[in-house]
Every structure is written in structure tokens, then in C-alpha cells.
Amino acid sequence: MRWIAPRKSFQNILYHGVLILCAALILFPFLWMVTSAFKTQSEIFRDISLFPETFRLDSFREVLSIIPFDKYFLNTVKFVFGLLAVQFFTITFAAYAFARFRFLLKDLLFTLLLLQLMIAPQTLVVPNYIIIKNLKLLDTVTAISLPYVASAMGVFLLRQAFRSIPAEMEEAAVMDGASIEYYLFKIAIPLVKPSYTAFALVSINFHWNEFFWPLIVTDTVKSRVLTVGLAMFAESSESAAAWNDLMAATLLVAAPLVVLFLIFQKAFVESFMTTGLKA
Amino acid sequence: MCKRSKNRLRIFLYLLPTFFFLFFFTYFPYFSSFIDSFGERRGNLVSFVGLKNYERLALDPIFHTVLWNNFLYSILTVPLTMLFALGLALLLNRKIAGSAFYRTAYFYPTVIPMAAASMIWLYLFLPTYGVINRFIMLLGGKSIEWVGDPHYAMISIVIVGIWKNVGYYMMIFLTALQSIPKSLLESAYLDGAGPFQKFRSIVLPMISSTSFFILIISVINSFQAVDQVYLMTRGGPGNATNLIVYYIYQNAFSFWNIQYASTLTVFLVTLLLLLTLFFFKVVEPRVYYESGETK
DSSP: OOSSOTTSHHHHHHHHHHHHHHHHHHHHHHHHHHHHTTSOHHHHHHOOOSSOSSOOOHHHHHHHHHSOHHHHHHHHHHHHHHHHHHHHHHHHHHHHHHHHOOOTTHHHHHHHHHGGGGSOGGGGHHHHHHHHHHTTOTTSHHHHHGGGSSOHHHHHHHHHHHHTSOHHHHHHHHHTTOOHHHHIIIIIHHHTHHHHHHHHHHHHHHHHTOOHHHHHHOOSTTTOOHHHHHHHHHHSGGGTTOHHHHHHHHHHHHHHHHHHHHHTHHHHHHHHHHHOSOO | OHHHHHHHHHHHHHHHHHHHHHIIIIIHHHHHHHHHTTEEEETTEEEEOTTHHHHHHHHOHHHHHHHHHHHHHHHHHHHHHHHHHHHHHHHHSSOOTTHHHHHHHHHGGGGSOHHHHHHHHHHHTOTTTSHHHHHHHHTTOOOOOGGGSHHHHHHHHHHHHHHHHHHHHHHHHHHHHHTSOHHHHHHHHHTTOOHHHHIIIIIHHHTHHHHHHHHHHHHHHHTTOOHHIIIIITTOSTTTTOOHHHHHHHHHHTSOOHHHHHHHHHHHHHHHHHHHHHIIIIIGGGSOOOTTOOO
16 A cells, blocks of 8 residues: 555655654654763763763763662562563463353453453552551562552453364363363463463563552662662752763663563564553 | 352352452452542541542642643643554555664654653753753754743653654554555555545544544543653642642642542542543444454
8 A cells, every 4th residue: 555655756755754754753862861871971961962972881880889770670570570470370260261151240240350451550559558558568569569460451362362262172172081270271371372472571561661559659679660769769869960870770771671672573562462551 | 060060169260369359459449449538537537528528629729720731631642642653654554665663663662661761851851951952952942941841841741651652552553554455445546546535435444443442542541641740740840740640649648638639539530430431332333343343
């Protein structure tokens, strides 16, 4: 399909010009952040060139000496991958129940589940903070994870996937004396692996980037994740006017996912197409 | 008989974990906020005050500002993001050199945390020394106090919102565009339809279910935006960028008025549910679904 037919080379140039301009506009903020992280403070206030005079690692050294980056990183990994492991079980069982069994109030329960897609954790910070406080779980990585354990998007996605497997396969397996759980884990799950990959990538991205709920429920280095650590650093006096340091910290926080994205680009994009942004 | 009851237990156990957490961290919180919204703290005790918090909500001028701000934020981000996204998708919907590069360049902000995006833009928006202001001054303009000026603060957080989401929606539009059968467009071409006519009578109807999906998620998300408000403006200057979730946060954790914050929470969740209902009861029936696709 051609919207702007490349009949004339002028049109072609215009067409690519628009695409390149848009790419430049969207890429620029990230590029400017990356190169600023290698500048000195005086360079930041002095000139307007994209690249630093020399690529210095001073701000990274400075940032790593102030921010307990390793601890934040570890907390983030614990939160994101611990949660993913738990979600694997919760979504698998619920999705299979919705895909294969008939039961009372099924449609109502499914609607109640899908409504969760409309309510983000930051909207319920006040009541959920009170619940976490009463559970005496404030300032723990577990507390950050709890509101995300039930995942409507995950259940929805896998329900679709399980429904695409012919029911006869399950019947045949059960006929042969296998339990439903055996069939589920040995046959059904391997068959819908792409759906799991899609869900995993979206879940990782969504939770790695999560900020507001972790901010509310954490209090110390013990449980803070990277995004919250970045905000704490930005508020501290150490970063005042030290934009090179702040950009270095920003780069350190954003880099893991950007690298992951660049490596698994195709899988990433496809995952987002199939699942929507939430996990 | 035995198998049936065994399956009943199985279904219960399969659903239990998901619904346990759904209940305790989504439904029960809504309910408990509802209860708390009828109270008022007096000393160490909370006493029942009926609808007092709701009366306050109706008359609270800051809340009215906040509500207006959020409306403004939605009405600015949602159509602009969708329009840019569709435009980019249309441009990329053909075989061209470097299309993989363009896709990556447009999509990557999806994987940048909003916290990091806020820091980057705060730096770009810096008065006098920020690169955007340097550029404006280079062109002979005056430096703008982006996040510090009540006239520009909202625009600043809107720009960040658009930048973060446009590539993601672009990719969804692109997938929808590529699923339009080529034969449909060819027959329209043979019938003598021009590009605009083709767009209006074939492309637009064929992507209407996708547009509907993007519309819902972007409206719903815009009413829950908070990260860039917290990190870039703190709702300021003078509440110019205060949005609902941030106002809830302020009431709960700065003014320590849990009851009023709960009232606001009830308001927001109810608003989100009503918006959802509106979209599915009023908007969705007008959406065209491709033949063979069921809702």
C-alpha cells in the first residue's frame, strides 16, 4: 500500500526527511542524556555540543559512591523476577480454569478480573498502604510485589492460548490415565510457550519501570528499587546542579532494559502487540 | 459424580490464588476506602461523619482545579498521541530502507522508566542551561521556565507523556494496518478511489477496533498519571499540574488526612469504572469489527 507514492525523487526525499526528523526528535532526549553523563559539570553549563570534550567516567564513579546501586539493582531483580515466578503459577491455573472448565458465575468472575486492567496500583496507594502496614510488611520487597500477583492481562492472554489447543488432546491424555496437572505442565504449557514469553517480557518491562507504588511502600535502602533510588538521589543535595551525575544515574537505571530491548527487539515488540502495556 | 466433585475442588483451587490477591489488593481496598471516606479523625479516634468528606469534595476549590487539570491532561495527551502514532504508522506501512531502525527509534521510550524519562526531560527543560532553552535563545527567543511557569508546566508533562507512549501506540496501529487485506485496497484502487477516499472508507473502518482499544487504555492511563507529576513539578507551580492521583498522595502522606484521601480514591475508582462502562456501552457498539472476529 502506498500513501505517498515515490513517483518523484523529491517526494521520496521529503518522505524520508519526515521519518528521520521524527526519529531524531524521539531519539534526541536519550542521546543527550547519555552524552551528558560523560561531561563535566562546567561543560554542562558552558556549551551546547552533543559530545563531551573527552568521555569521562567521573560522574559514574561519583554516582556509584553515593547511590547503593548494587542494592537497588538486587531489590529490583528480586521484585521483578520473584513476581514473575509467582505470576507464572497464578496466571497458569486461573487461565486454564477459565479456558477449559465450566462453573457457576464464570462470566461474572471473568469480568471482575478484567476490571483490574482499569485500576492501576497507584490509584489504590492509600488503602493498599494501610493493608501493607497492618500486615507489618512495610519496607519490604514482598510488599511491593503483592498488588501485582493477580494479573488480569496474564490470565486473559493465556486463556486465549489454552483455548487454541484442541480439547481432544486433554481428553486423550486423561483417558490414558494422566492427571490434568500432568497434561497441563507436560503438554499444554510447552505448546503455548510464545504466549508465556510475551507475558514475561511485558511483565518484566512494566515492573522494572514501576515507580509510584514502590515509592510509597518503601522507606530505606533495604527495599528500594532502582526507580525509587533515582528519585531519592535527584532529591538529595548531592545531585543539586550536578546534572552530569544525575544523567549518569538515569542512564544506569534505564540501561538494563534498553540493552535487553536491543537484544530481544523482535520478541519485545511482538509481546507488546499481543498483550497491551499492562501486566 | 465423583469426577464432578473432584473437578469442582480443582476449579476452586485453580482460581483461588488469583482471586485471593485480586480481592485483597483490588476489591477490598476500594471497599475499605469507601468505609474510611465516612470518617474524620479527631485526636486519636476516627468518628463517623456521614457524607461530610463528600460535601468537602464538592466544594473543594483545589479538587476542582485538580479535576480540570486531569481533564486537560487527557484531552491534550490522548488525541495528540493517537494522531502522531497513526501518522507514523501510516508512514512506516510500506517497504522502505531502514524501517527496522525507524521502528526501534520510535518504540524505545516504551522501555524507559517514567522516572528516568522525567529526569531526562527535567534536564532538557532546564531554564537558561537546558538544551531546549538554548535552542530557543539561539533563535532569538527568551528562555522559558518550562516546569516552573504555570503556563508551561502542564505542556511540559504532556510532552513527556506523549514522548513515552507514541511509539507503543504506533506499533499497535502498524500491526492493524498490516492486517488489512491487500485485495481490499487494490479493488478500491481499481474503482478509482484516491488515497484520502481509501483512507476514509477502508483503512479507518478497518482499524477502528484497534483505535478503540488504544483510546480506552490511553484515557484510563491518563487519569492515573502521576510519576512525572511527582518527579518534575510536584503538582506545581501552585497546583497547575496537580493531577488526581498526586492529590490523593498529598492528602494521605503530606496532610495526613487518610479519610479525605480515601474519599478521593473512591471518586477516582468510580470515575474509572464509569469511563469503562461508557466506553463499552456507548462507544463500542459503534466500532466496526472485521468479519469473523468476535468481541
